[in-house]
Amino acid sequence: MVKLEKFIAKISDNHIYKPFGTIEVLIKEIKKSLTHFLHNQIVENDFDKRIIDYSSSKDIDMDSYNLFF
Numbered sequence: 595m596v597k598l599e600k601f602i603a604k605i606s607d608n609h610i611y612k613p614f615g616t617i618e619v620l621i622k623e624i625k626k627s628l629t630h631f632l633h634n635q636i637v638e639n640d641f642d643k644r645i646i647d648y649s650s651s652k653d654i655d656m657d658s659y660n661l662f663f
Contacts, residue, residue, distance in 0.1 A: 625663060 614620040
């Protein structure tokens with residue numbers, strides 16, 4: 595069995611395999627998948643609940659934000 599076929603067989607129960615027409619479509623799907631994962635899998639912890647005095651939306655690094663989303 596080819597390496598790719600082994601990989602697909604391993605993940606096929608939990609994932610969907612499909613080809614992507616362009617790299618842009620692939621990147622869009624990766625971002626959507628990561629966002630879904632973060633919203634559904636990551637549990638809040640104390641860091642998430644901590645209030646940081648004098649912080650605002652201006653403290654967000656937009657390059658990092660855009661890279662992530």
